[in-house]
Amino acid sequence: MTKRDTTSAISALQGLLGDRLSTGESILDIHGRDEAYSAPALPDAVAFPESTEEVSQIMKICSQYHVPVVPFGIGTSLEGQVIPIHGGISVDTSRMNKIIEVHQSDLDVVVQPGVSRTQLNDELRASGLMFTVDPGADATLGGMAATRASGTNTVRYGTMRENVLALEVVLPDGTIIETGSRARKSSAGYDLTHLFVGSEGTLGIITKLTVRLFGQPDTILAATCAYETVDDAVNTVIMAIQMGIPMARIELLDEVQMKGMNIFNPELNLPEKPHLFLEFHGSEDGVKEQVELFKSVGEEFGVSGFEWATKTEDRNRLWNARHNAYYAGKSLRKGCQGVVTDCCVPISALAECISRTKELIEQSGLIAPIVGHVGDGNFHLLILIDPNDQNELARAKSLASDANRVALSFGGTVTGEHGVGTGKKKYMLEEHGDAYALMATLKRAIDPENIMNPGKIVEIN
Template sequence: MSTPQIDATIAALRELLGDRLSTGDSVLDQHSHDEAYTTPARPDAVAFPETTEEVSAILRTCAQHKCPVIPYGIGSSLEGHVVPLHGGITIDTSRMNTVLEIHESDLDAVVEPGVTRTQLNDALRATGLMFTVDPGADATLGGMAATRASGTNTVRYGTMADNVLALEVVLPDGQIIHTGSRARKSSTGYDLTHLFVGSEGTLGIITKLTVKLYGQPEKIAAATCAFPDIASAVDTVILAIQMGLPMARIELLDEVQMRGMNIYNPDLQLPEAPHLFLEFHGTEAGVEEQVESFGEIAREHGGSDFQWATRTEDRNRLWQARHNAYYAGKALRKGCEGVVTDCCVPISALADCIAETKGLIAASGLIAPLVGHVGDGNFHLLILIDPADPSEAERAKALAAEVNELSLKFGGTVSGEHGVGLGKRKYLPQEHGAAYALMGTLKKAIDPDNIMNPGKLVTLN
């Protein structure tokens, strides 16, 4: 953008928002990056709207001046989604954080985009209901929808794509549209709701969401179980799924990650071997039956060192340790930074894909603990590097690239969870073929001036 363009945009937005438009250095720095290992880039200003109408007015102004717009939730994304490559205006939705409606009988809630997952569950505490999508960070629901987030509960309750019923979206020209409804299904028209879920801020800004809720189970049991190798753990999961065991969570942690878990969580102290972290939901009798069946399957595949947790505090301690896996991994190397990547393959290919990944890690000479949502065929690497050694960063990025290529070789996707952002856009033509060009056509139709998060997800000619 030219300086006169950005000056005119900022002047118009300051008249609209007053001191809720910031050009302060600390605010610009905060909004220059997310959790990815990417080069920061500062926006020209950050807007803090409080209503849908203000978001609409901001976008109309930016469209008039062809000024880039970057939606921002809490900055917890992992592929550079919110980095303002071309400057412009970052729209921070953190002040739009009201739980608007809870419909207990219909098992849904209507929320603003800045509501976090823990905030919604706190609001639901007295209702006996819960919102189930749980990425490791306490992310905003708007950001979670935009990146099609998932988490440890996905194997039973699904991703954000499965749990968003309806959206309110402001388009690049400022038009406000509503997609979907509170009905549980519809046979009318294009599925626009799921066009915007996963669009990573490249088509519009989500200003309201209607999400599914679930009843809190009568009984919950969690456990950890060690295995002699990754293949045995994965084979256990495959057989359990084939038998129809309704597992709520089933997480894989390799022996390297378990070493970090024990360092970071001194009260954990589990064997440094591949582990499954599990959770079962249901009735008292149903959970006992599930636990017994899974135990038999695991023992057939060499599972040992079962540790069961039924008390709430014990379960919370276990899953808090799992959600802190990033920091536990970093505990393996003092002063390190982490390059993260993920991929997802058919579950039948998971053990072989991980085995080849382990070979790539060994060849790189780097430390890279592995965790995975094994019930979905999704795993993550945290590649540890010395931030003062540029060669390590290059080796880490090369390793991440090799893992992405490996996922495609096994018939999978370069991201099951983190999304595309900056880090994985180059793989999309290979993964999607001619369908990738159709994504560009849709982008151009909705955002002809390419002001929405330009440089992400799709490339416009």
């Protein structure tokens, strides 16, 4: 990027966007950090486009002046994805937040990237349809697609990988492409949709998404239940999945996390033992059948204390508490920061992987509650540290690194749903081997000038 000319780019962008191109300090500051423990870095300016055409013009200008572009949804990434580590233009999609078309008969919806998951579901409520991917944060759909996000419903309804049907993307040179159609399947050449899902803004900017919807189930029943050990809880999950019980949600919270849940949500008042939080979707009879099956599996592993949430408000309270697990975990230690891991392993290895990980936590002397989308084999440590204690930070990083290597040794991944950003780059060669070089080949081919979110996922310079 020897010919980079930020000043000319900003001036051209001001011509294009007027006061929707900001260099105000507080605006830069908001666009220089994300939700986790990554060092902040400021963009040179923030653009607020209102249309695909404007995004295309922004890309053309930035391409002409060799200025980095970092797409920004709502800033809830956890691996530094939205942080402009090389400066440049943060492209904030918050003004592109329209729900364009709901296709009731096709069970899909076309949205702009700035639409958030709760905004979409609020809009859909009356239609009888729902969008199912639910990361902890109220993220934007553009950000969720870029990160290949998932959440608590994945075990039944899939991640963003399964739920994005097609994208409109602006390429680094400003070209606007459509990566697919609304047809439910296609074998018409390379799968460009999946190439951009999970690409974290390093190959282009997502400007429109077609995502799958599901019918709201007739009957929804949520529950919590307790176990004596994490092992028993996980073994219940493994057997339930093997038996094909179509669980909508099956979430693990270990005894440490449950302590935090009770502090943060006093109304929960649950025993401080490992828990599963469950949800069943189906017809009335179907749900009854699932519950009976699940109970019989649970009993084999000493389940106790089922609490049923039949009313909508009880259910919402339960899942709000689960979505706030990050803050609940942090309430275990005043003023702490969290270092979060995101391992995912084949489910057959989950019990052993978590048990080895708990030994590592023990050895580290740190507090690290565990929550997991265990139906997918995915679990998080939330390692609590004093942000001013460099020694603790080093120990936390070392614990995270050990935990990641355990997951890799079980044939897993170091990131089930948070993405790579800058935080997980150091594991990529170990995880992917020679395939990591192919990722660099793709990046180089699509973004030869390396202006799209440079330094994330893979280096090409």
